[in-house]
Amino acid sequence: MGEPYLLDVKHLTKIYPTGIIGRKHIVAVDDVSFNLPGDKSIITALAGESGSGKTTIAKIVLGLLKPTSGEVLYKGKNIFKMSKKEFFNYRKEVQAIFQDPYGTYNPFYKVNRILELPIKKFGLASSKSEVKKMIAESLMTVGLSPEEVLGKYPHELSGGQRQRIMLARVFLLKPRLIIADEPVSMLDASLRAEVLDVFQKFRAEFGISSLYITHDLSVAYYLSDNILILYRGKVVEMGDIDAVVKTPAHPYTQALIKSIPIPNPEKRWRERLKLDLESFRLTEVRSGCAFYDRCPKAMEVCAKNKPEMVEIEKNHYVSCHLYT
Ligand code: SF4
Numbered sequence: 366m367g368e369p370y371l372l373d374v375k376h377l378t379k380i381y382p383t384g385i386i387g388r389k390h391i392v393a394v395d396d397v398s399f400n401l402p403g404d405k406s407i408i409t410a411l412a413g414e415s416g417s418g419k420t421t422i423a424k425i426v427l428g429l430l431k432p433t434s435g436e437v438l439y440k441g442k443n444i445f446k447m448s449k450k451e452f453f454n455y456r457k458e459v460q461a462i463f464q465d466p467y468g469t470y471n472p473f474y475k476v477n478r479i480l481e482l483p484i485k486k487f488g489l490a491s492s493k494s495e496v497k498k499m500i501a502e503s504l505m506t507v508g509l510s511p512e513e514v515l516g517k518y519p520h521e522l523s524g525g526q527r528q529r530i531m532l533a534r535v536f537l538l539k540p541r542l543i544i545a546d547e548p549v550s551m552l553d554a555s556l557r558a559e560v561l562d563v564f565q566k567f568r569a570e571f572g573i574s575s576l577y578i579t580h581d582l583s584v585a586y587y588l589s590d591n592i593l594i595l596y597r598g599k600v601v602e603m604g605d606i607d608a609v610v611k612t613p614a615h616p617y618t619q620a621l622i623k624s625i626p627i628p629n630p631e632k633r634w635r636e637r638l639k640l641d642l643e644s645f646r647l648t649e650v651r652s653g654c655a656f657y658d659r660c661p662k663a664m665e666v667c668a669k670n671k672p673e674m675v676e677i678e679k680n681h682y683v684s685c686h687l688y689t
Contacts, residue, residue: 369441370400377435394418395598406574410585413595419578423546460540462531464547470519503533507563525556532563543575561588594618597655604681614683616660
């Protein structure tokens with residue numbers, strides 16, 4: 366038997382059963398499946414508009430939220446059935462980076478303390494000099510010089526430096542996987558590439574994979590090897606980033622790509638896409654294709670039956686009746 370997937374997300378569904386906004390059932394995530402290989406490191410983008418379910422998926426994968434159904438397997442083990450010790454180890458190997466590092470930092474802690482805490486929590490060093498060495502190494506790995514940032518408070522650093530401190534903190538733990546939720550969306554375009562390049566360095570030099578959540582297709586294109594396109598909680602297309610971006614198959618992906626000159630980090634979907642997004646933030650339980658009411662190619666079958674995911678070329682999958 367070969368090595369299990371590093372991460373294997375199977376039929377993940379999250380339904381909110383309460384009467385939110387006057388509806389009975391709200392489907393935030395609808396039967397989402399994907400995996401990350403265990404034998405090589407890759408960056409997979411989870412891309413979708415606001416309300417597409419991408420952050421809910423991230424929270425479930427991190428064990429912060431329980432799915433209504435479906436499983437998240439890490440190295441073959443269901444994370445919701447792990448023992449305390451196994452889950453502690455899982456959260457060491459699977460680290461999170463969020464949009465706003467301020468939300469994670471204690472503003473009264475200097476950078477030194479921020480970096481010392483995980484070393485202590487996970488017992489990574491046996492002496493003060495080792496702690497110092499580890500911190501210096503991790504800062505240099507993310508392109509910061511220790512003299513530049515140590516002894517400072519988070520508010521004394523630039524946004525790009527703060528995000529790189531988060532990456533240095535994560536690097537100390539030598540994770541196998543990073544779950545990153547829009548970590549560059551608050552940065553100027555000029556600083557974005559610097560932070561994104563750290564993710565690529567982590568993958569190429571240290572074998573760290575990333576699940577990178579974004580609403581910005583140009584960031585996904587710049588950074589990732591694979592992409593999943595989410596629409597109303599469902600994966601509508603996925604696979605190799607070049608195949609999906611250069612030859613999009615799903616009518617929704619086609620509309621997205623058409624609306625964005627690529628690569629151009631200045632353009633975001635939300636600003637360009639002329640679709641009525643606000644009314645579809647969350648979706649009700651329904652039959653048929655989720656894109657039916659906005660699809661220029663909709664057929665009769667699309668209203669009744671949900672399309673299956675099919676492979677249309679190597680590592681390029683689409684969920685649409687045009688291909689079944
Ligand atoms: Fe359009 Fe039908 Fe394909 Fe849905 S299944 S995207 S409605 S053609």
